[in-house]
Amino acid sequence: MKISEKTSVAKNVIYNEEAYTKLNQFIAENKFSMIFVLVDSNTHEHCLSPFLNRIEAQADIEVIEMEPGEQNKSIDTCSGIWKALSELGADRKSLMINLGGGVVTDLGGFIAATFKRGIAWVNVPTTLLSMVDAAVGGKNGVNLESLKNQVGIIKPAELVLIDTSFLATLPAPEMRSGLAEMLKHGLIADEDYWNRLTALNQLSLEDLDGLIEESIIIKENIVLKDPTEKNIRKSLNYGHTLGHAIESYFLENSGKTKLLHGEAVAVGMILATYLSVEVCGFSSEKMNEISKALVSLYGKIELTGKDQEEIIELMKFDKKNEGGNINFVLLENIGKPVIDCQVPNELIHKSFAYYIDLQ
Template sequence: MITLLNDDFSALNEFLTEKSFSKIFILVDENTHDYCLPIVLGNLQTEIPMEILEVEAGEEMKNIQTANHLWEILTEMKADRKALLINLGGGVITDMGGFVASTYKRGIRFINIPTTLLSMCDASIGGKTGIDLMHYKNMVGTFCFPEQIFVFTDFLKTLPYKELRSGFAEMLKHGLIADQLHWEELIKIHKIDAESVFPYIKASMDIKEEIVKVDCYEKNVRKTLNFGHTIGHAIESLFLEKENPVLHGEAVAIGMICETYLSYLENLISEEDCQKVIDGIRKYYPDVDISDFTNSSIINLLLNDKKNTDNRINFSLLSGVGTSVFDHECMTENITATLDFYRKLSDF
């Protein structure tokens, strides 16, 4: 399913030649329109009619209004069920584009060409599509797998440092939950840039793909991929409410620090491992001021998390460096203590 593209995009051209698509629609935001679309168009070799769909960049655009706008455009352009949607962008584009494709006329085919480190290593893989509802992350969506994922790592050279660092959080997560060696190799990196992360991208993608193969629909082990995301999504949502968004990976880094400490409070990992993991994450991510958010406001969002059952907050936590557990119900006092720990750690 995952194909690395060389400079002539031959694998993508072969894919388009083999399939019988009536029309190609390429979904971009203004950033990928400027930096990535010219590269793709310059390498495509196809006679299939093509249209470009552009949306504004940003998590705040991943909503039902944007999805509805795209459905309307596809309808006006007479897209049929043999059409192909190419999602060219980061996590917002692959999440939303996959959702639009999976629901339009009960489903048209789509492929992902991720352009950020986050989407290469995480968002484009696994068949989760979705949009945000109010300020709740990915509350509406489907499980629908792309026909193929094509990765052109040179796109990373166009990214600002903060976007690379955001994606790096998901790579760290993959090591922490499933592969200690991957984690140890990553935290040896002195500076996050395209060249330093290139050698580890495929390994990170493979970790997620293997987990998804075992549990496509998140009934069991796939839930471990949510490590750092229960608290992380709540923090991300609260910043969206303040119209002062943090990048997804920045929120996940906060979540991983908190949920590592929570793993310790729940007697799942040793104090030594807890400290090593937290120090490793803080090496790359500055502390974020969450003092405006009360514990009750964060816990209220946790109660609405998609992973919960019977009004219980279920966490995916570490059981060691490179191993993890899922569906772990935590005591409320430990969740509160974890949030207080992060505030004291960041000392704002």
């Protein structure tokens, strides 16, 4: 399954200066009755003012703020924002702009798509993770307690604005979290892209801009071929079957330090690469190179036997499962993913043992 392409035919993802021109044109053409900007407390402080300074609108603009963090990506938060929209007079000609990271764009898209059976919305991702993953592709939704993305819809935003100047406000761990999704795109689509990403110490900020666009193009082209995730779009879940379970487990256990999404996915990718060797004949040499690169970027987390059992149990709730079977995305080679792979628990335990032994 070869999925690497260098150009995109998607028209709704716009970059940097052109993005604001396109947004202002979109607002003027549609004559929205009101505009709502959803932020969390971080993007309210760091991103809202420069964003609003670029917006030209005749309609009233109202700001709705939510609490930051994965723990707030919930139906309870949605309920509060739906109520705020109603109290502020939102109607079906309103526009919602989601200005924030993956939690804001995921949850904001779900809220907009369901409020009054759907109002228009625009995503303005402010983190690397949301630029290359969450804000692009049309997946919107919320968690059920600690279980990731159990409720949601697939419907794209009207526009996605990529303004990489927002990344200047981002802490280093958040940058690394987004980088994990870019690395995943390299593994499933393009070995040359993977190699360039793992040589980050040789890259400039201009290089990073180009790599972000390339990562978005990889995802866009996959989504355009399979918008409802019946086939090739499943490849975007590489590292996520175990990664989401690890993220959920660390989120719900007070004795564990919470992991950022990309940190958990990095572990999941190492485990999935080991499984790829065992199930798909992936190169052991490449597995060790991938593991070394990911450990050098993300370090390692401690996983006890009890942790492993509970993480495996959580995988039963993965939304990619069918007929009670847990489905993995594995690799035959870099750029050649294999979807719907079923793996016995014995091999999953061996993958954990491999991870624990990594230096």
